[in-house]
Amino acid sequence: MKLNAIHFKKITVSVPLITLALLANPVHAVDWTEIGDAGQLVSTAQMPTGDEGRLRNIYGTISTNNDIDMYRLYISNPTTFSAAVNSTSGDLDSLLVLFNQGGYVIYGNDNAMLGSPDAGLPAGYLNGPQAPGWYNLAVLSLGTPPVSGNGFTPDHYIGPDVSPPFTQILTGTGPGGASPLTGWAQLEDTVTLNEEYRIRLSGVTVSPVPEPETYAMLLAGLGLMGTMVRRRKGFIAR
Structure with a gap:
């Protein structure tokens, strides 16, 4: 049970970190007219x-x-x-x-x-x-x-x-x-x-203006984090 709790904790931390990393690191070049x-x-x-x-x-x-x-x-x-x-x-x-x-x-x-x-x-x-x-x-x-x-x-x-x-x-x-x-x-x-x-x-x-899918990615990551937290609490309670 201790191992599972640690596993859930790692997932909970890593999901938002990965999402934020994608937002923070530009990966392409931009042209402006x-x-x-x-x-x-x-x-x-x-x-x-x-x-x-x-x-x-x-x-x-x-x-x-x-x-x-x-x-x-x-x-x-x-x-x-x-x-x-x-x-x-x-x-x-x-x-x-x-x-x-x-x-x-x-x-x-x-x-x-x-x-x-x-x-x-x-x-x-x-x-x-x-x-x-x-x-x-x-x-x-x-x-x-x-x-x-x-x-x-x-x-x-x-x-x-x-x-x-x-x-x-x-x-x-x-x-x-x-x-x-x-x-x-x-x-x-x-x-x-x-x-x-x-x-x-x-x-x-370039000054960033995030696209809707970028916001969706962030929200999905945060939502998954919330789900993992709820599941972990329920698992520990049992």
Whole structure:
């Protein structure tokens, strides 16, 4: 009888643990496509959602040279985090900038490689993200620098002034770098681009929205646990 009681106890514990493990461990990669026009500030950044899993790609469109798309991301592994953008429809000269949850710049890049218009944020960079948490990734066309404070002049620029070949990894060392993002300076008249892009990501987890069958799995596990507890009590009582 003691052996049977232990057996029931093990089953009772293992069922919910297995169920919770299935919920807690993403097992597949997720792609996200921009809905409408992603916002350009931390307060309006678009957050990819869906089934829990590794966020692999973001697809979107830069409609004009002054269009900025910002995405709110959960970086689950800062050591392996990286982001790389490429134009899937033309010749977008892109820029990538990562901000923390408070709008302070982490790092940015214009050209990932010499002679390439595609931007990239490398993994393992000294000034990259240091802890898991929420961040904001902006993708934009070249020529729209981020600013802080209440102005758009160079003394508000968050990033430094750079020179060719533009492959540098940039941080918030500009005049406005000590303050959070408040806007983007427009250096040129607005020109229609409609350039489609793809951002390849690593170290990022999509914000989970469990499907009905996931809830059903959890409830079934909890129900089975309750049944085992009742049976065990009845068995001991006899």
